[in-house]
Ligand SMILES: Nc1ncnc2c1ncn2[C@@H]1O[C@H](COP(=O)(O)OP(=O)(O)O)[C@@H](O)[C@H]1O
């Protein structure tokens with residue numbers, strides 16, 4: 075399998091404070107990785123650094139994505155290159171309809187990838203089809219992005235965006251948080267639908283629950299900005315049983 | 327005293343307009359009224375944020391009748407059809423489409439208004455649009471200023487009479503020559519009879535060197551409804567003023583405005599809603615977007631007379647600064663003399679939300695386009711008041727082009 079993402083000795087600061095302390099991580103094409111860790115360990119920070127958010131400053135190390143220097147690209151270029159970040163807290167945007175948001179995003183990404191824009195009819199057909207697999211009411215797409223959506227609806231909306239953009243690497247930050255069991259099943263179904271030999275997944279989660287539905291190949295434990303343990307899917311169960319207490323101490 | 331010295335200076339400056347009065351053979355009565363009012367001064371509350379220096383910065387001369395071909399060229403640039411529009415060029419009716427210019431005095435509310443007096447004196451014949459009782463009419467009015475050189479002014483005057491139960495849908499566009507220093511001082515005087523309805527959509531898209539001082543004065547009769555939406559996005563110095571007088575009970579006024587300024591543009595938006603009778607309802611919604619070193623002020627005055635019980639007035643103004651060098655001011659003025667009244671106002675100034683920008687960019691939308699989308703969303707509430715979909719889309723496109731012109735958006 076070829077390497078999709080290679081993170082070497084990544085350090086990053088937020089507000090001048092070092093949050094990531096030398097991360098090493100290799101994800102091969104087709105693999106599903108999970109990163110677990112206590113609150114405040116730097117999981118979201120890692121996802122933001124990979125997506126290119128302002129204020130999350132890489133200070134050392136490198137990130138190579140499909141052979142390219144990921145850190146040299148702006149967020150939109152990363153999205154076009156095939157990175158997708160599923161937000162822990164999806165942002166509300168009053169005044170922009172979900173439909174308009176999806177169409178603009180999809181066409182921008184297609185344009186950057188050298189593909190033709192979708193016709194209005196083809197777009198509509200595609201979005202309806204994807205919304206249906208996620209149990210989303212098409213009426214919701216007329217509403218402003220995430221405004222007035224429940225926690226579950228917001229996460230489904232993230233999955234819809236992912237399904238539309240068809241990324242090569244999806245980084246999903248606590249996509250399971252705030253979901254009841256039915257919503258969790260729908261969302262897991264959305265994630266599994268994306269899995270394939272050409273795509274990879276990096277799932278960030280605090281709990282093991284999601285990993286029952288989307289079974290990872292590799293599980294990492296992140297503590298104090300560093301990967302302190304790597305194992306198979308059984309590591310998630312171990313963490314569930316024993317908690318994060320040993321890691322909080324160890325990395326100190 | 328301060329006010330005295332201000333009016334002193336202005337007395338002197340009115341003399342600069344004497345040649346224009348003589349050239350137009352304007353009425354001596356109006357000349358005396360103009361001199362008595364003086365040119366606007368900062369010390370006057372209503373002109374606090376106005377670019378008052380601009381009126382006397384040069385000796386303005388009246389623009390001569392415009393060349394029809396130049397006017398038509400500008401119309402086609404604006405994608406307007408001369409066959410269905412009333413076209414005023416340099417304040418004179420060019421394509422009348424059935425609208426006769428007739429001598430008409432300004433409404434009472436404008437008598438104390440110095441620039442409206444100047445307008446009335448220098449353009450004695452207004453373009454009068456009359457909509458008879460029970461009828462409905464849709465009309466586009468283009469007011470173009472096409473000067474021969476710098477330092478020319480035009481005073482377009484449009485009077486609209488909407489009779490009882492009639493309905494008017496009017497689209498107004500103010501535009502002019504790019505690159506010329508001209509002054510357009512249009513007055514729109516509208517009267518609504520009992521149960522009448524008027525909806526105005528005005529676009530001020532003047533040349534980038536232009537000075538614009540426009541006023542819309544609406545006199546709203548019993549149970550009548552006046553709705554005005556403005557989009558301001560072109561000119562060097564622009565003042566737009568909307569004056570509403572409720573003279574019959576149960577009237578309604580909905581004012582909405584979006585103003586966009588970049589470079590060193592100066593925008594001064596003022597509204598004055600006078601609840602003179604009981605149970606009228608007014609709504610005001612203003613949104614400003616400012617870039618570079620632009621400055622904009624919104625001044626919204628609501629007056630509630632002692633007997634105007636049951637008044638319901640609300641005002642909201644928000645500004646978005648695209649750069650920290652831009653500046654916005656908001657000043658609500660409430661003068662309430664009745665006790666059974668609902669009055670609210672709110673004002674905020676902010677910047678583009680970095681979380682929203684990042685969310686859009688993370689989905690592949692390039693930064694400039696993301697900013698443009700958020701600006702359109704910010705003034706969306708104002709543009710949504712335009713019920714005609716194709717007209718709304720055209721104005722959204724105008725905003726998009728404005729952003730592109732600022733080096734933003736696609
Ligand atoms: N925008 C920010 N400003 C300041 N500190 C931040 C910011 N984001 C994260 N941090 C800090 O970075 C550390 C890691 O946070 P985060 O990456 O959100 O952890 P996790 O997602 O694992 O819970 C925490 O100490 C948090 O307080």
Ligand SMILES: [Mg+2]
Nearest residue numbers: 117118162248
């Ligand atoms: Mg987190």
